[in-house]
Amino acid sequence: LSRNEWCHCQRDSWMLLPVTFAAALRIRSQWHETHNQSQRVRLLAVCEGLCWGAAFWIKPHVAFSALAVFSLDLWIQPDRKSELRRLSWVIAGGILAAIPGVAWMLTSGAWPHFWDMQLNWNPEYVAAARSRRSWLRVWSMLTHFHPWWMVHILAVFKSFQVFNIIRTPKTEQDQLLSDQSPRPIAHQRAVAILSSIYLSWFAQASLLQHSMDYIQVPPVILAIALVSMSVWTIPLPVRRVAVAAF
Secondary structure: OOOOOOOOOOHHHHOHHHHHHHHHHHHHHHHHHHOOOHHHHHHHHHHHHHHHHHHHHHOOOHHHHHHHHHHHHHHHOOOHHHHHHHHHHHHHHHHHHHHHHHHHHHHHOOHHHHHHHHHHHHHHHHHHHHHOOOHHHHHHHHHHOOOHHHHHHHHHHHHHHHHHHHOOOHHHHHHHHHHHOOOOHHHHHHHHHHHHHHHHHHHHHHHHHOOOHHHHHHHHHHHHHHHHHOOOOOOHHHHHHHHHHO
8 A cells, every 4th residue: 555556466476475385385395304204305395396387377587586596405405415306306396387387378279379478579578678777767666665675775684694694614503593593593594595585586676677666566575574584683672663763
């Protein structure tokens, strides 16, 4: 209700739903992996792939967030061979999500029109979006999203803070977490996954799409979620005053 009429419910916002399920399944899969439940891990990985595939059908731009999450887990997991095996099951789930749609387009005769849209209409759409880029456009977006754009400042800061903790050696991680957060490393990895989704989504929305206000709605929602998951050392009364002022 605080946004203008161009922030209507578009595919970009609906894409958050399967992406949320995919992230939740990945976090749960990591828990089962630490408890050596390999069969459950494979099942959850396939289900995660189905969610990513469903999001991809809504809009292919979600591939940026998927690649960011996959790359992050390969980076932070000590057993990368095991993570690659799990990733293969995720990809299998994504292929399973693709098969029904492709089969329907082939049988209905929509397949050539689908490729015409991908190869001709989409490049024109991207070119039209790029032609509208200017500092004036950036200023107008900041005006339209005031004061919500300020949430990005906190979210970006928190994202890089989490990545700095995750990429440190395990012995140093324990020390950092004991100093900075009462929550376990599993929670920090969950925040790291959300951080990678947020940063990649914000980047592609700003650099690749950018033209319409509704494209910037999901990054704001993700930023709010990320800030909400963060552990704050600021006293509660100060935070309450800050939120009220905001």
